[in-house]
Amino acid sequence: MSIMPAAARTLSHVYPADARLNDAGHLEVGGCDVLELAREFGTPAYVYAEDDMRARAREYVDAFRTRTEHFEVIYASKAFPATAVYKLFAEEGISCDCASGGELHLALKAGFAPERIYLHGNNKTEAELRYAVERGVGTIVVDSFDEIGRLERIAPERQKVMLRVTPGIKPTTHSYIQTGQVDSKFGFSIDDVPRALDTMKRLRLCGLHAHIGSQIFELDVYEKLAEVLSGVGDWPKLNLGGGLGIAYTHEDQPPALEDYVDALLKNAPDDVTVLCEPGRSLVGNAGVSIYTVGTVKDIPGVRTYIAVDGGMVDNLRPMLYGAKYEADIASRFGGGRVVTVAGMHCESGDILIRDVALDDPKVGDILVVPATGAYGHAMANNYNAIPRPPVIFCRDGDARVVVRRETYDDLTARDVV
Numbered sequence: 001m002s003i004m005p006a007a008a009r010t011l012s013h014v015y016p017a018d019a020r021l022n023d024a025g026h027l028e029v030g031g032c033d034v035l036e037l038a039r040e041f042g043t044p045a046y047v048y049a050e051d052d053m054r055a056r057a058r059e060y061v062d063a064f065r066t067r068t069e070h071f072e073v074i075y076a077s078k079a080f081p082a083t084a085v086y087k088l089f090a091e092e093g094i095s096c097d098c099a100s101g102g103e104l105h106l107a108l109k110a111g112f113a114p115e116r117i118y119l120h121g122n123n124k125t126e127a128e129l130r131y132a133v134e135r136g137v138g139t140i141v142v143d144s145f146d147e148i149g150r151l152e153r154i155a156p157e158r159q160k161v162m163l164r165v166t167p168g169i170k171p172t173t174h175s176y177i178q179t180g181q182v183d184s185k186f187g188f189s190i191d192d193v194p195r196a197l198d199t200m201k202r203l204r205l206c207g208l209h210a211h212i213g214s215q216i217f218e219l220d221v222y223e224k225l226a227e228v229l230s231g232v233g234d235w236p237k238l239n240l241g242g243g244l245g246i247a248y249t250h251e252d253q254p255p256a257l258e259d260y261v262d263a264l265l266k267n268a269p270d271d272v273t274v275l276c277e278p279g280r281s282l283v284g285n286a287g288v289s290i291y292t293v294g295t296v297k298d299i300p301g302v303r304t305y306i307a308v309d310g311g312m313v314d315n316l317r318p319m320l321y322g323a324k325y326e327a328d329i330a331s332r333f334g335g336g337r338v339v340t341v342a343g344m345h346c347e348s349g350d351i352l353i354r355d356v357a358l359d360d361p362k363v364g365d366i367l368v369v370p371a372t373g374a375y376g377h378a379m380a381n382n383y384n385a386i387p388r389p390p391v392i393f394c395r396d397g398d399a400r401v402v403v404r405r406e407t408y409d410d411l412t413a414r415d416v417v
């Protein structure tokens with residue numbers, strides 16, 4: 001029997017594109033051995049292959065550029081709102097979608113040109129709108145009649161806006177992340193567009209926006225979206241949102257980016273600038289989470305729980321959406337013992353992965369959960385007063401902390417007692 005050298009084994013496509021198993025059989029991300037990262041920076045931690053995010057931004061731009069001159073790629077920063085990421089995508093020359101005053105603050109501090117920023121939100125406060133207007137944010141995506149009223153009062157003459165609409169399209173995805181159906185808290189119904197136009201006196205409408213949902217694998221919904229929006233009138237710009245799904249497990253086969261872009265452009269009129277707002281598909285597979293196994297609890301005939309030093313605090317998605325992940329022991333890939341990976345928080349529902357096959361997990365092993373690059377750090381919280389993990393960027397074998405680990409002192413930093 002010939003034994004394949006570890007480095008030659010290919011990893012599942014859920015891992016960052018440059019991830020590999022090194023000669024010691026350890027996972028490497030961005031050229032950095034994950035076991036060494038765990039030793040140096042501790043666990044839990046979010047580990048990213050920096051080049052993977054850059055490569056995906058370039059793939060988006062190239063996919064559009066080879067098909068049309070009229071496009072704009074916008075990073076939906078809610079997926080991973082960290083200063084280093086805003087800087088990275090600003091350097092890549094793409095635009096930025098902010099979903100709140102806080103995200104806007106991060107984007108501006110990181111150096112995003114205000115005119116390249118799109119401000120979203122179904123209930124932007126007057127303070128957020130004022131902040132955006134004062135800082136010269138390029139485009140505000142208006143979401144309601146009340147917001148038009150607020151902006152008419154405070155925005156400068158000819159402030160650029162887009163109108164968010166619900167096109168009545170329901171893709172196959174978790175209901176919490178379907179956003180394009182008529183029964184939605186977001187945006188205007190298509191029928192309300194003429195009245196919204198009448199209400200705008202000083203604002204400059206430059207197009208329609210729709211985001212139909214997230215983690216979508218179907219492409220016909222995007223063809224339909226462009227058809228519906230272009231049927232509503234003639235606009236210089238159509239923003240078709242984000243939402244392209246990614247692989248969380250090796251069984252997931254998301255559409256190729258090229259096919260997705262084809263679908264977006266298929267029914268968009270040639271002279272219209274098509275805007276696309278990806279979040280998850282730019283950063284999701286670039287990141288992995290690393291944990292240390294702390295306990296192994298075997299309940300004979302029932303289940304084996306392995307508990308790690310993180311969980312719902314650093315990855316809320318399994319609890320929020322029943323999201324599925326896979327995992328490996330960072331130094332022993334593959335394996336046949338089916339276990340359940342539990343978090344360390346005081347909730348029975350704090351389960352990261354139900355039934356995953358690992359190579360005989362033991363206390364002290366480093367567990368790696370791939371595809372946690374989107375909405376992991378973004379949704380991290382302090383339940384049980386657990387400090388949030390650091391974010392580590394890896395590139396060509398060098399690792400740098402771009403968000404440090406929270407400390408116990410950080411937990412009391414806002415107290416006024």
Ligand code: PLP
Binds near residue numbers: 120277280
């Ligand atoms: N645009 C808007 C308005 C969104 O609400 C979202 C996600 O919720 C996105 C873009 C990004 O979606 P995704 O991360 O699935 O690409």
